[in-house]
Amino acid sequence: RERALIARRERLLGPAYRLFYANPVHVVRGEGVWLYDPDGNAYLDVYNNVACVGHCHPRVVAALSRQAAVLNTHTRYITDGILDYAERLLATFPAGLAPGAGHAMFTCTGSEANDLAYRIACAHTGGTGFVVTRLAYHGVTSVLAGMSPSLGPQQPLLPNVRTVPAPDLYRAGGADVGESFAAQVRAAVADLAAQGIRPAALLVDTIFSSDGVLSDPPGFLRPAVAAIREAGGLFIADEVQPGFGRTGEGMWGFARHGLVPDIVTMGKPMGNGHPVAGLVARSDLLRGFGERTRYFNTFGGNPVSCAVGMAVLDVIEEEGLIGNARVVGEMMRAGLRELAARHALIGDVRGAGLFVGMELVTDRATRAPATAATARLVNALRARRVLISAAGPHANILKIRPPLVFGREHATLFLTAMDEALGEVAA
Numbered sequence: 551r552e553r554a555l556i557a558r559r560e561r562l563l564g565p566a567y568r569l570f571y572a573n574p575v576h577v578v579r580g581e582g583v584w585l586y587d588p589d590g591n592a593y594l595d596v597y598n599n600v601a602c603v604g605h606c607h608p609r610v611v612a613a614l615s616r617q618a619a620v621l622n623t624h625t626r627y628i629t630d631g632i633l634d635y636a637e638r639l640l641a642t643f644p645a646g647l648a649p650g651a652g653h654a655m656f657t658c659t660g661s662e663a664n665d666l667a668y669r670i671a672c673a674h675t676g677g678t679g680f681v682v683t684r685l686a687y688h689g690v691t692s693v694l695a696g697m698s699p700s701l702g703p704q705q706p707l708l709p710n711v712r713t714v715p716a717p718d719l720y721r722a723g724g725a726d727v728g729e730s731f732a733a734q735v736r737a738a739v740a741d742l743a744a745q746g747i748r749p750a751a752l753l754v755d756t757i758f759s760s761d762g763v764l765s766d767p768p769g770f771l772r773p774a775v776a777a778i779r780e781a782g783g784l785f786i787a788d789e790v791q792p793g794f795g796r797t798g799e800g801m802w803g804f805a806r807h808g809l810v811p812d813i814v815t816m817g818k819p820m821g822n823g824h825p826v827a828g829l830v831a832r833s834d835l836l837r838g839f840g841e842r843t844r845y846f847n848t849f850g851g852n853p854v855s856c857a858v859g860m861a862v863l864d865v866i867e868e869e870g871l872i873g874n875a876r877v878v879g880e881m882m883r884a885g886l887r888e889l890a891a892r893h894a895l896i897g898d899v900r901g902a903g904l905f906v907g908m909e910l911v912t913d914r915a916t917r918a919p920a921t922a923a924t925a926r927l928v929n930a931l932r933a934r935r936v937l938i939s940a941a942g943p944h945a946n947i948l949k950i951r952p953p954l955v956f957g958r959e960h961a962t963l964f965l966t967a968m969d970e971a972l973g974e975v976a977a
């Protein structure tokens with residue numbers, strides 16, 4: 551049956567839409583941390599950060615249906631929802647971006663948010679140079695594909711983009727990763743300058759998801775941010791992955807670094823599956839942008855999207871999901887470190903809150919990446935109905951990102967499945 555579906559998918563959607571599992575999953579329903587196939591089998595979803603407050607959360611579904619029954623239209627009219635939501639969203643930001651200092655703009659996807667940030671940064675600085683990490687992913691537009699080296703060598707980078715290795719405490723052997731990251735950023739800026747290109751921004755995902763979930767030590771981003779600002783560029787935090795409480799330390803991933811970005815872009819978890827995205831930027835940056843150009847996004851910030859976004863924030867707050875991410879995330883990391891005593895494949899366990907990274911190696915001394923074993927492990931977990939993905943330069947780092955309603959009981963299920971799957975892969 552699945553083979554027939556895959557064939558139909560290829561016939562209708564073409565070869566450019568990749569399927570990520572060797573053994574793909576056909577899902578027809580979601581609830582909380584679970585996804586269901588047509589036979590009613592339940593799969594534990596630790597795969598992605600979109601279902602932030604859990605699949606089909608009743609509060610979010612109700613907010614969506616309620617608003618859809620009253621009004622949904624483009625954003626040329628004045629509606630209350632966009633203002634209420636902007637106010638609520640801005641209130642989650644620290645001084646410097648909070649109401650009065652920052653503004654919110656809405657889009658439908660994280661890509662559009664990053665694309666808009668790109669335009670704002672160029673307009674404000676007069677530069678065009680961007681520094682991104684070596685395996686970054688920032689979106690689907692032509693500009694962002696040219697700034698997303700994780701798409702591989704077939705996708706050429708833009709001439710105004712430089713890449714720097716993401717700071718990696720596990721492989722940097724205890725060196726001061728913050729200072730060495732800053733040095734790389736300075737070198738990238740100098741390289742741009744040699745081509746006559748002024749820097750517009752350093753754009754990073756603050757948990758470095760596609761680079762391999764590089765989270766430690768907290769604060770390591772500060773020297774690099776100081777370096778880009780010294781050179782006249784901005785710091786854009788791409789919070790599409792870590793945002794909305796996932797890191798367990800406040801609403802935003804950048805909070806762990808004790809800094810305030812110039813622009814923050816967001817998406818995925820913001821609408822819990824409904825397309826809601828946007829950015830928050832310092833007011834003065836938008837003044838110049840507004841003078842030079844105009845921005846209109848037909849669906850960005852429409853009444854239904856804003857009602858959904860508001861419900862997501864309500865649930866995060868009322869269900870204490872940031873605290874849950876912190877506590878259950880810590881339990882997951884402790885559990886995985888315990889498994890490391892029995893499973894030599896586990897080289898490193900890291901992350902923040904419910905964004906856990908686990909790096910697999912064939913040899914702990916040399917840290918040689920266990921790429922093939924990681925692919926087998928993903929499928930061994932899939933056979934146990936646990937959905938997960940891998941990332942990093944050698945695809946040997948598991949990205950563990952369940953919905954934030956993931957409880958202790960789910961963590962126990964996950965750790966048991968992981969223990970069995972690791973045993974199977976090593977055998």
Ligand code: PMP
Nearest residue numbers: 659660661687688689755790817
């Ligand atoms: N930035 C990051 C860090 C992402 O992970 C993604 C999506 N994977 C995007 C931007 C783009 O978001 P979207 O797919 O909603 O356009």
